Amino acid sequence: MLETALLITQALLGAAVLCAVVRVFRGPSVLDRVIAVDVTLLVVSSMLLVDMIARDHRDFVLFVIAGAMIGFLGAVAIARFIPVRRHEQVARPDPAAAAAGETRTAGTARTAGAEPSRPTSEAVGDEDPATSWFTALARSRREEQRRARARQDHDEDHDEGHGDPEGAGRDGADRREEER
Amino acid sequence: MSELAPILDGVAAVFLVIGGLMSLAAGVGLLRFPDLHSRMHAATKPQVLGLLMFVLAAALTWRSWELIAIALLTWGVQILTAPVSAHMVGRAGYRSRHVRRDALVVDELARAVDRIAREDTSRPELDEDRPSS
Incomplete structure (x- = not known):
């Protein structure tokens, strides 16, 4: 037994x-x-x-x-x-995509019966833009590049610019700004 | 004790099957439920009741007090930590708007967030955080 x-x-x-x-x-x-x-x-x-x-x-x-x-x-x-998602980042389900999702969901017999009342923004196969690994990765990468470019610009400014201590102070302030 | 053994084994067998059914229910619920919070509801079934069933079955077949203590320690750890992690996941899901508002009967947290956003002006981020009504 x-x-x-x-x-x-x-x-x-x-x-x-x-x-x-x-x-x-x-x-x-x-x-x-x-x-x-x-x-x-x-x-x-x-x-x-x-x-x-x-x-x-x-x-x-x-x-x-x-x-x-x-x-x-x-x-x-x-x-x-x-x-935490802000208001402007909330995915607005736009009608064309929703219709496409509808037809696709209806087309595949697997999901048609299984999840009838699923919101179209979370349709099968659609990654949620706010929390998908890939979007987050891409976003952080873009952010990194932007910062690198900004730093480069600063350096060029200092090269043709004036006193070192002032520049260092401004740079520090900017960095603090970025961290916030 | 020896005449009790088949009874204990039978009870353990029943507990095992119940625990397995709980786990399967969690799997099916994860697969079929429509949004995050209902999936979490399904996922807590093996965390508490399923694990308790398995631990009791193990205790019934081992018949040794110190092993029963260890098994119950496992269950105690689980039952202490499961609410915390469920709270964190549920809150993160609410704040990142994985809630299906059309499926909710009552949303008491929205009222609280509204009230705090009105009264506590030192936290302007709540204004943006307020759920779209």
């Missing part, structure tokens, strides 16, 4: 991991992926527990405890660094 239950449980846990991994793959925002990864970690910990029951050993106890801790830390760390 216990053996059958163990088999069934492992099968259920495997299906749960598959679902969570699909959500990690599709999830429109980082936060969706975070909770999906959290669930994956937890289900793997459960698998370790089930394996300890099945083969009657106690080798994985530490891993299960560590898994509980790590999942917590990861979720908190990532959630802490999600940028």
Whole structure:
């Protein structure tokens, strides 16, 4: 009886991991992926527990405890660094794209029945612009380039400019400005 | 004790299957629910109840007090940390506007944000933060 239950449980846990991994793959925002990864970690910990029951050993106890801790830390760390979206950055669903999304969603039979009332701004395959890794990466890269260019301009100014201490002070102020 | 063993094993088997069903429910919920907060609702099922079921099943099959203590420590850590991480993720989701407002019945946080934005003029960023009504 216990053996059958163990088999069934492992099968259920495997299906749960598959679902969570699909959500990690599709999830429109980082936060969706975070909770999906959290669930994956937890289900793997459960698998370790089930394996300890099945083969009657106690080798994985530490891993299960560590898994509980790590999942917590990861979720908190990532959630802490999600940028707060301002009003102007909120994606306005523009009608043409919405219509395109509608037709595409209707076209693929897979999503037509599954998620009927999904907002079009989060349509399948569309990355959320505010929290996708790629947009954030591109944005930070652009910012970096802009700063490098600004610094270069400053240096040129100082070369043809006047006293050093004044220039250094102005530069410091500018840098402080940038950091804010 | 020996006549009790099959009963304990049977109870452990039931707990195991319940825990597995909880985990599967979380997976299916993650896959099918429409927005972040409902997915979080599904994701908490194995965190608390599922893990408790597995820990109890392990305790029932091991039958040793110190291992039961360790297993319950695992569950205690989980139940202490899960609300914190859920709070952080939920707040980040609200502030980055992953809320589907048409699916909400009541949004009490919007009222609070409105009130603070009115009363506390030292935090002008809340003005921009206010949810679009």
